[in-house]
Amino acid sequence: MVSETGATRQFIRMPDDQPAHLRVEGLTAYYGESMAIEPITLPIPRQQVTAIIGPSGCGKSTFLRSLNRLHETLPAARNEGNVWLDGEDIFDPEVDPIIVRRRIGMVFQQPNPLRGRTIAQNVTIGLELDGASKRECAEAVERSLRLTALWDEVKDRLNDPAIKLSGGQQQRLCLARSLAVEPEVILMDEPASALDPIATLRIEELVKQLASDYTIIIVTHNMQQAGRVSDHTVFMTLGDRGAGVVAEAGPTSEIFTTPANPKTEDYITGRYG
Amino acid sequence: MQPARTMKRYRSRTMINRFMLILTIGSTGVALIPLVLILSYVFQQGIGAWGVEFFTETYRPVTLGEGTVQVGGVLHAIVGTMIIVGVALLIAVPLGIMAGIYLAEYPGNRSSTIIRFCTDVLTAMPSIVVGVTAYILIVQRTQQFSALAGSIALVVLMVPIITRTTEEMLRLVPDASREAAVALGAPKWWTTLTVVIPMAFSGIVTGILLALARAAGETAPLLVTVLGNNNLAYSIFEPMQALPLLAYRYTEQPFTEMNDQAWGAALLLVVIVLITNISVRLATRKRLSR
Numbered sequence: 001m002v003s004e005t006g007a008t009r010q011f012i013r014m015p016d017d018q019p020a021h022l023r024v025e026g027l028t029a030y031y032g033e034s035m036a037i038e039p040i041t042l043p044i045p046r047q048q049v050t051a052i053i054g055p056s057g058c059g060k061s062t063f064l065r066s067l068n069r070l071h072e073t074l075p076a077a078r079n080e081g082n083v084w085l086d087g088e089d090i091f092d093p094e095v096d097p098i099i100v101r102r103r104i105g106m107v108f109q110q111p112n113p114l115r116g117r118t119i120a121q122n123v124t125i126g127l128e129l130d131g132a133s134k135r136e137c138a139e140a141v142e143r144s145l146r147l148t149a150l151w152d153e154v155k156d157r158l159n160d161p162a163i164k165l166s167g168g169q170q171q172r173l174c175l176a177r178s179l180a181v182e183p184e185v186i187l188m189d190e191p192a193s194a195l196d197p198i199a200t201l202r203i204e205e206l207v208k209q210l211a212s213d214y215t216i217i218i219v220t221h222n223m224q225q226a227g228r229v230s231d232h233t234v235f236m237t238l239g240d241r242g243a244g245v246v247a248e249a250g251p252t253s254e255i256f257t258t259p260a261n262p263k264t265e266d267y268i269t270g271r272y273g
Numbered sequence: 274m275q276p277a278r279t280m281k282r283y284r285s286r287t288m289i290n291r292f293m294l295i296l297t298i299g300s301t302g303v304a305l306i307p308l309v310l311i312l313s314y315v316f317q318q319g320i321g322a323w324g325v326e327f328f329t330e331t332y333r334p335v336t337l338g339e340g341t342v343q344v345g346g347v348l349h350a351i352v353g354t355m356i357i358v359g360v361a362l363l364i365a366v367p368l369g370i371m372a373g374i375y376l377a378e379y380p381g382n383r384s385s386t387i388i389r390f391c392t393d394v395l396t397a398m399p400s401i402v403v404g405v406t407a408y409i410l411i412v413q414r415t416q417q418f419s420a421l422a423g424s425i426a427l428v429v430l431m432v433p434i435i436t437r438t439t440e441e442m443l444r445l446v447p448d449a450s451r452e453a454a455v456a457l458g459a460p461k462w463w464t465t466l467t468v469v470i471p472m473a474f475s476g477i478v479t480g481i482l483l484a485l486a487r488a489a490g491e492t493a494p495l496l497v498t499v500l501g502n503n504n505l506a507y508s509i510f511e512p513m514q515a516l517p518l519l520a521y522r523y524t525e526q527p528f529t530e531m532n533d534q535a536w537g538a539a540l541l542l543v544v545i546v547l548i549t550n551i552s553v554r555l556a557t558r559k560r561l562s563r
Contacts, residue, residue: 070456075381098458106456112449116471126457174453181457 011261013250014043014232021046021215022067022185027081028243029062029071036062037244039081042234044185049207049216051230051252053223055267058236059244060219064187067217068104069097085185102126104185105178110194111170113162113177120158122173126181144176148206168199175206186210188218192225204229223268227256235264315540322537332503332514335528344530347538349505350519356507357420357499357515358489361427366481369432373439373477378465380444389440396433403429404494412498420506420513423499427491431484438480442473475556482556486549490542492517516542 020043029036037059044050052060065071066079083090090100113122123144124137145151150172192200207229220226226233233255239245248261259265326346333345376385407426412418446469454464500512501522516538523535
């Protein structure tokens with residue numbers, strides 16, 4: 001197994017010249033006694049888009065959900081290892097996961113605006129928790145909705161129920177909601193897989209735009225999407241022990257044109273997964 | 274044309290189908306007969322007692338030998354039921370809802386498994402057992418029959434119903450909604466209070482109304498706790514009258530006027546339970562269509 005870990009390390013070519021925003025060190029995830037991902041060590045570059053691709057069930061989502069400590073909220077689920085966010089370990093016992101989730105936002109696969117809340121109220125959930133004033137909230141609503149290109153579409157009906165929006169609009173609302181609390185990192189778990197092609201395109205454009213200010217990690221099933229939006233790609237696969245491993249990671253252009261790991265090539269050319 | 278064997282089997286299958294359909298419709302009809310009989314009989318017997326006096330007067334002793342018989346009304350029992358059930362509701366709703374939240378939001382641990390089991394046992398508990406327990410623990414200690422003792426006995430019957438329905442309703446709330454709030458850095462109490470409960474609200478109300486309907490009709494636990502009272506009483510520390518109790522006591526009386534009033538009280542109870550059930554249906558329908 002040591003040799004495999006060694007082999008995997010050789011396939012990781014994430015940039016070293018710039019300080020990583022997130023530094024994942026030996027991160028594992030468990031469901032009860034069963035290991036869902038083998039130790040992952042990976043730098044995540046600042047203000048760039050890192051895509052995580054790989055076949056179903058290889059632990060992509062589990063890995064992503066570990067990064068904002070959401071994984072551990074499931075029954076019997078836990079993590080081991082460290083994730084350094086600008087030099088601070090998010091798994092430090094002193095650190096409250098609530099604070100971690102403020103700095104590391106998340107957008108889910110299914111758009112999940114809160115029912116019974118208006119469009120504006122969905123954006124301000126995080127601010128409400130901070131006890132923000134009405135003016136601050138109103139400003140945040142406009143700023144976040146503009147960032148997600150939703151403002152012009154909904155500015156006249158901010159007090160409508162959020163679930164009246166289309167799926168694509170709901171997903172951009174969810175993105176606006178996480179942007180409203182001004183996080184540093186945004187995690188996206190297949191954010192476009194429940195959307196139609198046009199809505200998907202809009203999300204992809206947003207991802208590229210937002211990367212100038214945020215560090216984005218996006219899980220996707222769609223390799224073309226990874227190729228279109230990401231600067232770096234992490235290819236995960238199921239290891240020999242039935243847990244997810246990182247088979248290869250590096251600049252997207254290299255992963256897609258000259259993969260070092262034969263498994264990556266097989267997956268990208270559609271022979272596997 | 275299909276082979277003869279297929280047609281033969283086809284015919285017998287159709288016959289079985291028809292037979293089963295008739296059987297189920299028949300069974301439903303048989304099951305409905307007692308309901309219709311009870312409702313119509315109670316209505317027939319009870320409606321005669323209903324009048325302005327029935328709802329506005331309290332007990333008046335039946336006078337013998339006089340020309341006109343004055344019977345009074347059951348106002349004291351109506352007020353008593355409202356107070357006893359109202360007090361029980363005030364105690365049972367917060368207890369039941371909070372226990373339900375605990376069971377739904379912390380489902381895995383040992384204590385919630387034990388609580389869930391106890392709740393189920395309590396749901397099936399004969400109400401007279403609960404009444405006698407309240408008698409021993411409260412009435413005997415305080416040396417006083419009281420409405421409060423009755424309310425507490427009803428609380429024991431209501432809490433399990435509210436707890437389990439609350440739990441079931443909260444479980445129907447998708448985890449995606451919880452995670453939406455949690456991923457924004459919301460603490461668990463905030464998520465539960467502002468996300469989970471509002472989504473399950475009408476379901477929780479359904480549970481409360483069901484518990485209310487059950488409590489309003491209970492006689493046994495009240496017999497040994499609130500005792501009964503012929504006068505209008507407002508203090509929860511004194512014996513009180515309640516509709517099911519009055520119906521029970523008045524049937525034992527030798528006077529037909531009082532027997533008629535028992536029917537009237539029974540009809541009133543049926544109407545209350547029916548109205549509660551219908552409002553449950555309406556609340557549920559609204560939840561499904563939203």
